[in-house]
Amino acid sequence: MDFFKELQARGLVHQSTDEKLGAWLAAKPRTVYAGFDPTADSLHVGSLLGLIVLRRFQQAGHRPIAVVGGATGMIGDPSGKSAERNLLTREQLEANVAGIASQMRRFLDFEPGPASAALLNNFDWTGGWSYLEFLRDIGKNFPVNVMLQKDSVKSRLGRGDADNSAGMSYTEFSYMLLQAYDFVHLAQTESCELQAGGSDQWGNITAGIDLARRMHAQQLYGMTWPLLTKSDGTKMGKTESGAIWLDPQRTSPYEFYQYWVNVDDADVGGCLRMLTELPLEEIVSLDAQRAENAAERLSQKRLAESLTRLVHGEEGVAVAQRATAVFFGGAEVEGLDDRVLGQLFADVPAGECPLSTLSGEGLPIVEALIAAGLAKSKAEARRTVEQGGAYINNRRVEGLERTLTPADLASESVTVLRSGRKRYALLRFC
RNA sequence: GGUGGGUUACCGAAGCGGUCAAACGGGUCUGACUGUAAAUCAGAUGGCUCUGCCUUCGCAGGUUCGAAUCCUGCACCCACCA
Structure with missing residues (x-):
């Protein structure tokens, strides 16, 4: 099974710009990028999927670029948001970008090589623009009527429905220009021709593709992965007490492990496919095992173990499993140091x-x-x-x-x- | 501005002079069951130096042997009339 077919089989492809994306990727190593939101100094389960997708690309020989939105984070992506976002200060953003960068090393290989990962901050190429330059060179390429067609904009301008009448500021409206330009810039400087993102990023991705065509007559590609949601429609990675973070200071390895152990039967199959690197055959046999004996929850345990290992390493798994034995298996708690x-x-x-x-x-x-x-x-x-x-x-x-x-x-x-x-x-x- | 109704423990809501730490429902907690699930069942649910004592029923006074229950004033809320 080729790489792209595997992505599809795992349910990681929601939309793509081209039928032949699979063949295009198979032809030779490509460079792909995905963006990460620097709204906190740690990534959480919501961004896990992006890291895992980039990791898969890298394992398949492609070159992944993670872009942290130092510039776009100052604006706030309206996609999927119902209300205007709070802006972050420069200092907060820098601290957040630094925190996120260190976490990415667990997922991506930054060692020099043909598929060496890169971590870039879009502030580096966006921060220097003057407003007039930007309007002349970039803004000129964006027809407003096209921008208004984007779901991220439409949903916020939706008239009538009380829930959707939040409106949006000019600042947020401009967000897609910045992200579109990121793609064009990366295509020029890094030969990056593919952008991947969550399904809510589709509009921003296609905006970048359009811009490249207008500015440089260049053909770029895009794909999205589905949003990770639970069978009840709510977002994955949230608990009553808040988000599940990748930073062990914020979410301990035990708590992280527990989150996955407790995934619903209905959701665990999808999580195994999308988030873990277990071979598909093994996942299929886990499906069968689950139908046979759901109570054993082998699937959940494999999921939890696999993700905890990826995020917190072997020691994290050991502590989490031992703590689990104590909390739920009634294991001895004496004679410890x-x-x-x-x-x-x-x-x-x-x-x-x-x-x-x-x-x-x-x-x-x-x-x-x-x-x-x-x-x-x-x-x-x-x-x-x-x-x-x-x-x-x-x-x-x-x-x-x-x-x-x-x-x-x-x-x-x-x-x-x-x-x-x-x-x-x-x-x-x- | 006028008239009537309300304010009870975490929430909702009974109680209308003693037997009220206050019915009932929800929530929460504990136990049983269980897949670290859901549902269900049982018990608990002001505090303490605990067969008794103390503090609670909007706030402050008063009547009474005795008040969450009656009276007066104050605050807030609701309804109807202007």
């Missing part, structure tokens, strides 16, 4: 207590639950214990008279407390 325990329970809140409280009679369980933040009052703590919902180091507390003593330390100085099924907290004695 502070460092390992701290890693496993990275997402868990912690409280502190003086070491002296453990000696003598020990620390009453009710006090301990409050100190760890698992109960707001003694009555609540007592209730939890009486209902059988309190656990010390994963072992149920049998009575209110239970106290914590040095024997209950899971590591040098920490005891693991739990309320109910999955509310954990650490109590550190110092």
Whole structure:
């Protein structure tokens, strides 16, 4: 199966400008680019797909360019947005671009070579334009009636519907000119003839293709991948507590792993195809296995493992899986050292207590639950214990008279407390 | 501006002088079940030095042995009339 057919088989091709894109790609190594939004100093699951697509291109021998929108980020892409965006300051953008750049190294190979990846910032070639120059050289090539036909514009100007009457500023309206010019610039300077993006980028991509034709009579190509959505229509990569980030400081490897383990049965097949590099045959057999025995959730585990390895490395997988065994498999939490325990329970809140409280009679369980933040009052703590919902180091507390003593330390100085099924907290004695 | 109705615990909503820490529903929490799901079932749901005590029913006073319940004033909300 050739590269482009594989992309299609995995559901990664939503639209493309040319029927023969597959043959064009097969003919010789090409250069492809995709843009990334620098709205934060870390990428999140929403941008994961773009990285993975570029990675696939690189593995197939093509040369990937990741463009961070240092310039376009200052404007704000209206595509898929219902309201005007907040503008970022120059300083924020620079910090964000730096953060994103370091994360990309996990996905793309930047070592010198024929298919060496590049990371470019469009501010470098856009920042120097004067307004008059830009209007003369670029703006002149954009018929407004064509611009008005773009979905990203139409949806915002939609008259009547209260929801869509948000309108848009001239600034956002101009966004597509900048992105269109990016493509033309990359075609000129990097021989980049293909732009890939999420399906919401289609209008911006074709704007670039049109511009190249007008300015240089050059034929460029574009393709989009489908937006990663769940079967209920909502976006992938969001939880109640916010986005899933690639930065381990923002989203721990455990939390990241858990997100994928919990993907719905209906969505996991698509995720495996689009996001992982597992061979299609294996994914097909996982589909069959899932139909047979959904409860085992082998697909989800393979998905979680594969993505966690890609984003957080082998050590990230190990910590995430071990933490999972503790949280959901009732695994032992004794005899660990502070460092390992701290890693496993990275997402868990912690409280502190003086070491002296453990000696003598020990620390009453009710006090301990409050100190760890698992109960707001003694009555609540007592209730939890009486209902059988309190656990010390994963072992149920049998009575209110239970106290914590040095024997209950899971590591040098920490005891693991739990309320109910999955509310954990650490109590550190110092 | 006038007249009437309202303001109850996380939310909605009963209660109209003692048996009210306050019915009921939702939410939340705990347990059982389970696929770390959904549904379902059971229990809990102001605080404490806990067979008792303390603080809560818009706010401030008052009547009474005793008030969330009656009276007065104030604040906010709703309805109808101007």
